[in-house]
Amino acid sequence: MSFLRLESLTKRYGTANAVEDLSLDIAQGEFVSLLGPSGCGKTTTLQMIAGFVEPTRGRILMNGDDITARKPNQRGIGIVFQSYALFPHMTVAENVRFGLEMRQVPVDECHRRVAEALELVRLDHLDDRYPRELSGGQRQRVALARALVIKPPLLLLDEPLSNLDAKLRENMQIELRAIQQQVGTTTLMVTHDQSEALSLSDRVVVMNQGRVVQVDDPFNAYERPNDTFVSSFVGKTNLLAGDIGSVQDGNASITLGDYTLEMPFAGDLHSNRIQLSIRPEKLELTDSDNGHLQGKVRTRLFLGNHWLYQIDSSAGELLVTLPNLGPTDFTVGDEVGVRWQPGAVRILEEQAHG
Known part of the structure; x- marks a missing residue:
């Protein structure tokens, strides 16, 4: 049974289709990447799932519940943005704790869960640092800890590694996959980086011009492309x-x-x-x-x-x-x-x- 289901999801802006008739089932604990060039509709799809963009047509179901019309803060989804979106005036621990405080989690439980999340991303020794005192990879891990500390049923990653240099990006791919497998959170990532999608994902959803052109495991997407677009x-x-x-x-x-x-x-x-x-x-x-x-x-x-x-x-x-x-x-x-x-x-x- 699918955990996240997209049914004929469509988004139109005037006469232009940003996303057209997209249907996809994602299993519990699966890591899936939406892969495609700029303008293919992958980010719009992610924003519709997060609740930031209203679909023109179609439904979004999470664990059997229709969440299509729910506001973003009612979906309980964890999101890591491309820019990390950390609060510069807050320490690492305060950034991670913010989502728990908004949910009025008791203080003792807040401290415990923040400590667990920072240990998970190996930043427990930097809990009193500010974002400006961290490297790009460390800021990325703070953003990941902040998203995971609320124990979301679904984690959305919007080009999470694109601001890192090549060597650090490769290292973070290994860490991100290890963390996701350890926690077991169902994860959907948007990326235009082919190697990133292939190395991290259980399945890759290749998109072009608002449509899905191939859904496959990474090996088959690479070795057995459906057409010339996927191949190239x-x-x-x-x-x-x-x-x-x-x-x-x-x-x-x-x-x-x-x-x-x-x-x-x-x-x-x-x-x-x-x-x-x-x-x-x-x-x-x-x-x-x-x-x-x-x-x-x-x-x-x-x-x-x-x-x-x-x-x-x-x-x-x-x-x-x-x-x-x-x-x-x-x-x-x-x-x-x-x-x-x-x-x-x-x-x-x-x-x-x-």
Whole structure:
């Protein structure tokens, strides 16, 4: 049984649909991310759940209760904003205690729950500090403690890590997921960061132009995208055009540049032209006479944990990433072969959603 249910949720501003007919079920204790580019409707969806924006149509049910018309302070939802929204004149402990005081929780219980929340986020030693005396990661954890101390049935996270630098963001992803699993609070996060959504979530809801285009676990959202939009937005990919020569016994013969490959094909053939996706890390560089495709190295970049190659091939431009196992054998101007393992190439829907 779903804990949070969105039924045909729609929000219109004039003639424009910010969110259109969004239906989603989230289980108790699940961590779900709304992922998409700016303007896709993810933040509007979060604001409707929080009660800050009134839906044009549809219902929001939490634990079976219809909360669509309830005011924000009647929903009991914990929220962590992108800006953290801490009170600068209050200490860490006072910021965390604020929600309990508004709910008139007894003083002794307030002290106990604040101490527990600060210990959970490992800030119990900084309870008398002010926000200006904290790092970005520490302020983020104070905001998280303040949201969790009221023991909300649902936690909403609005781009919670976007103000942090790359290294701190990565560390906070690990901490945030560990805390959520320890507490078990049902969590919905809004983000445009693909790696953040993939690393934190039980399921990812990919949105574009106000609509949900794929709901999946992180692995399948990355490895088995529904269409060209999901394929290109959820991580880097090579989108290539192929030509179907024939389809027989569920297999298609597809020409890709100067190479012909055989692939399972169960769709309807509306055109001989088809869109293919190959992730850069699924490709290998070989000697020029050993590849599926022939190409030439245009660019080589060293990115620390991997090398990024840009290859001009008969099928078009290809991005190839190779793990950093030491100096590479290929440099700019080299003639190379490009290979891939069976199953690395995926056929996509012809039309992208964006």
